[in-house]
Amino acid sequence: MSSEKMDRRKKYTRMVLKESLMKILKVKPISSITVKEICEVADINRSTYYSHFQDQYDLLKQIEDEFIEDMNITLHSYDNNKDEEALQMIEQILLYVSKNRDMCETLFSDHGDISFKNRIMTVAYNHSVKNWVSESNIHKDVSKYGSLFAISGCISVIESWLSNGMDKPPKEMANIIFNLTKNGIDSFSE
Amino acid sequence: MSSEKMDRRKKYTRMVLKESLMKILKVKPISSITVKEICEVADINRSTYYSHFQDQYDLLKQIEDEFIEDMNITLHSYDNNKDEEALQMIEQILLYVSKNRDMCETLFSDHGDISFKNRIMTVAYNHSVKNWVSESNIHKDVSKYGSLFAISGCISVIESWLSNGMDKPPKEMANIIFNLTKNGIDSFSE
C-alpha cells in the first residue's frame, strides 16, 4: 500500500495540535478544553485548526485512532496459539504500553475519552485473548464472558501498573496477568 | 520602538533553520556545511531557505547578529564608572555567557566564524573596559593597547572557563578577570 507523502506543513500542523491537546489533557478534562486554547498552546491559527478538525473531540478521536492503529501494527507480528506465545503477546503489549507511557496515562485518564478503554480492550482481545480463549476447552455460552472478564482485568491491572510508575518489569507483569487470566479460564474448563 | 509582529510561519522557519545550523556546527565547520544539509535537518524546503538567506554564511551571520544584539540589550542596564561597578559588569557578562553556554561554545569554536570573537570583544569593550580604561589615569597612546590587551585576555579566559565546564562560579571568575585586568592597567598608570 503506497503511503502518499504528506505536505510538510500539514504534517507539522497536525503534529503540534496533537501535542498541544495531549499536554492540556494532563491538567484538565476534554470538556473544559477549548479550540482557542489548543491553538494558543500549539501557536497555530484557529482557522487552520478548523481546516483540519471539526472540534476538540474530533482531534482527540484522531489521536486515539492513530494510537490504536500504531498499536495494531506493532502487535501484528505476534500471533499466538499456544500458552507460551500468549504470554509473550501480553509481554509485548506491556512493552508497547511502557514505551508509550505518557500517551497511555493521558488517554486512559478521566480527562480523556471514556470509550477509549473499550477500544483498547478490543485491540487486546483481538491480539491475544481471542485466540487463547477459543483454544481453551471452555463453554461456548461462557466464552465471551470469560474474554470480557480477562480483558477488563488486564486493562485495570495495566492502569494500576502505570500509576505505580511501572514498578515491575513488563516480563513479570505479563506472568502475573497470564496466570490470573489462565486460572480464571481453566476453572471453566469441561 | 514597536516590534512589528512577524508571521508565525516565517518565525518558525527562521527558528528551525537557526537551530539546525547550530546543531550541525557542533560536529563540522561552516565551510563543510551545505544548504541542503541544513534544510534536511530543519525539514524545510530548500527554495524556502533561499527566500530567507543567501547561503550558509548568511544564516550564521544572522545568528551572530541576533546573539550580539541580545547581549547588548541584556547588558545595557549595567553602566559602570567605578571599579566596583566594573566588577559587577564583568560578572553580568559571565552570567550571560553561562546562560547561553551552548550557543557561546558553538559560536566561539573553530567551526564557526573567526571574526565572531572580534565582534564579541567589541561588545565587551563597549560595556565595560572602555569606560573603565578612560577612567584610569593611563597614557593616551597606550590606552587602546591596554583595552585590547584586557579584552583579549578576558575572551581567552572565558573560552577556557567554558571548556572547563564553568568550574568556578561567575562571581569568582569576575574577580579573577577584574584583578588581572586592573593590575595590568594600573601598571601603566602615570
Place this chain on the structure above:
DNA sequence: GACACCGTGTTGGATATTCAACAAACAGTT
C-alpha cells in the same frame, strides 16, 4: 432584561511554503 466578555464557526484575501523540475557548477574518479 441589558450588558460585557469570551469562544465559536466561518469567510476572503494575502502571505509563506512546498514541490518538482531545470540548468549549471563543483568535486571526485577513471
Place this chain on the structure above:
DNA sequence: AACTGTTTGTTGAATATCCAACACGGTGTC
C-alpha cells in the same frame, strides 16, 4: 578529458496557513 554524483540557485504553480473580521451563542454580572 570524460564521466558521475552532488549541490546550487532559480522558477512557477499549487497548497497550506495566516490574519483580521464578522455574526452568533453562551456565560456571568448588575
